[in-house]
Amino acid sequence: MxxxxxxxxxxxxxxxxxxxxxxxxxxxxxxxxxxxxxxxxxxxxxxxxxxxxxxxxxxxxxxxxxxxxxxxxxxxxxxxxxxxxxxxxxxxxxxxxxxxxxxxxxxxxxxxxxxxxVAALAHDEPGSHYELARVSTRATRAADGQWTLNGAKGVVQQGEAADVFLVSARTRGPDDAEDGISLFLVPRDTAGVSVRGYRTIEGGRAAEVALDDVRLPADALLGAPDAGFATLERGIGFGVLALCAEALGAMDVAKDFTLDYLRTRKQFGVAIGSFQALQHRMADLLLDIEQARSAVINAAAALGAGRVARERALSAAKYSIGRIGARVAEECIQLHGGIGMTRELPLAHYAKRLVMIDHQFGDEDHHLERYIALGKD
The missing domain is CATH 1.10.540.10 (Acyl-CoA dehydrogenase/oxidase, N-terminal domain)
Structure with a gap:
């Protein structure tokens, strides 16, 4: 290839x-x-x-x-x-x-x-623990075809500024069933939609979105009723790949910052990059980043494959990115020393973003379990 x-x-x-x-x-x-x-x-x-x-x-x-x-x-x-x-x-x-x-x-x-x-996905809910099919928000259909939504969504990225939300809601079955999930396009200014925004630790904003008797016309439904899980899984798969690639870019910059610091920071009259122990740590880090790059390439290549192959490649990449991203953040800060923690240094912001990417669309533990489960299908 x-x-x-x-x-x-x-x-x-x-x-x-x-x-x-x-x-x-x-x-x-x-x-x-x-x-x-x-x-x-x-x-x-x-x-x-x-x-x-x-x-x-x-x-x-x-x-x-x-x-x-x-x-x-x-x-x-x-x-x-x-x-x-x-x-x-x-x-x-x-x-x-x-x-x-x-x-x-x-x-x-x-x-x-x-x-x-600006569009925002409103899917995650309090207590869902990254489980894609766990949806407690309910949507009921009236005789005239209109829908009524009730529920709450958490950590909606850019929720305050969104012009429209794509909301997942259960129209049938228990809260953890794949069958029975429907998707709705909900304009931000719809009556019954309330948004509480807050700043995220790595920059930008997110929001909690409450849906209180939100009335929607019949044409707000995206796709067929009860059959939204496959669309949701596919769409979030695109997001998983995007986050993995974003983390890879952030890792490369954090690595470059650290290499430059090791070349310029001096102790005992010599650059600390000449110390063999630090060279070994940096070499290990470079190998990890290349492993992450390979995982992203594999996920990108598998995006058009069948469901199991595609989702396993995405989960493998997200697991690798979560593990390696945290290591890169920790090592780069430690190699900088105390200055690596300061807000004025861009490195600290890259480290925060790498850590937080692990928690979007499932952390490394979630995707390791998912990878194993998909292999049994």
């Missing part, structure tokens, strides 16, 4: 990396992440103008990419810049709408590609 990127992908990466380096430096990023909204709509629009969002979707959906390696290229560059704009929500929600939505619903995908809309 040829793992070399195509010319188009190399150009995409070069364009995005150059834009981030010139227009999205750390000080700019830090100011955006600490702002009241947690991201910049202006910057979101500028990314879209460059075609970055469009690279996450296939031509049939109005984009010009959409394959696993397109997604990996984009998110690796975003990870290098610690970009906080809502790319993950656009990818996950957009791909689910593109796969299961009606023609009218697919208009949202065009708005995401244009950068004129």
């Amino acid at each position: 040829d793992f070399q990127h195509t010319e188009d992908r190399r150009m995409l990466a070069d364009t995005l990396n150059r834009f981030i380096a010139e227009q999205y430096g750390f000080e700019t990023r830090d100011a955006i992440a600490r702002s009241a909204t947690g991201f910049s709509r202006e910057m979101w629009g500028r990314f879209a103008e460059l075609g970055i969002v469009g690279a996450l979707f296939g031509e049939a959906d109005g984009g010009f990419g959409g394959e696993g390696f397109n997604i990996a290229v984009v998110f690796e560059s975003l990870g290098r810049g610690l970009v906080v704009e809502p790319f993950l929500g656009a990818l996950v929600v957009g791909r689910m709408v593109a796969a299961a939505g009606s023609d009218a619903q697919k208009a949202l995908v065009a708005r995401l590609i244009e950068g004129t809309a």
Whole structure:
């Protein structure tokens, strides 16, 4: 298999990396992440103008990419810049709408590609413990075809700023059954939707979303009733790959920061990078990062495979990224010493992001168990 990127992908990466380096430096990023909204709509629009969002979707959906390696290229560059704009929500929600939505619903995908809309996935619930099928939020259907939603969703990324939520709700069966999950597009300003936002430790914002007798028209349902699990699993799979690639980009930058520090920091009149013990620790770290890179490549290549092969590759990558990302964060900070913990040093922000990526869409323990379970199918 040829793992070399195509010319188009190399150009995409070069364009995005150059834009981030010139227009999205750390000080700019830090100011955006600490702002009241947690991201910049202006910057979101500028990314879209460059075609970055469009690279996450296939031509049939109005984009010009959409394959696993397109997604990996984009998110690796975003990870290098610690970009906080809502790319993950656009990818996950957009791909689910593109796969299961009606023609009218697919208009949202065009708005995401244009950068004129922000979408957020509202799926995780208190106590769900990453179990994809555990949905307690309930949706009931009236005689006139309208739906009523009641429940609560947690840690909704960019929930305050979202124009629309993609909400999972149970329309049949027990709380942990795969069958009986339905998906709904819920505009942010719908009566009964309340949002409580907060700042996340690695930058940006998330929210708790409460649904109290939320009335929706019949056409708010995405796809067929009771059959949303497959769409949800596929959409979150895109998100898992994206997060793994983002972590890889962040690891590369943390590694570069640390190598530079080892070359310049002196003790006893010599650079500490000349100490053999530190060289061995850094060599081990470089090997770990290359293992993570291989896991991302494998997941990207398997994105178009059958369900079991695809999901096992994604879980293997997420497990590897969670384990290696935490190690990279810890080692890079320890090799810097006390300065590595300071807020003024970009490294601390990369370390926080690496740790938090492990907890999005399932941590390493969850995905190790899932990988084993899928192998028994």
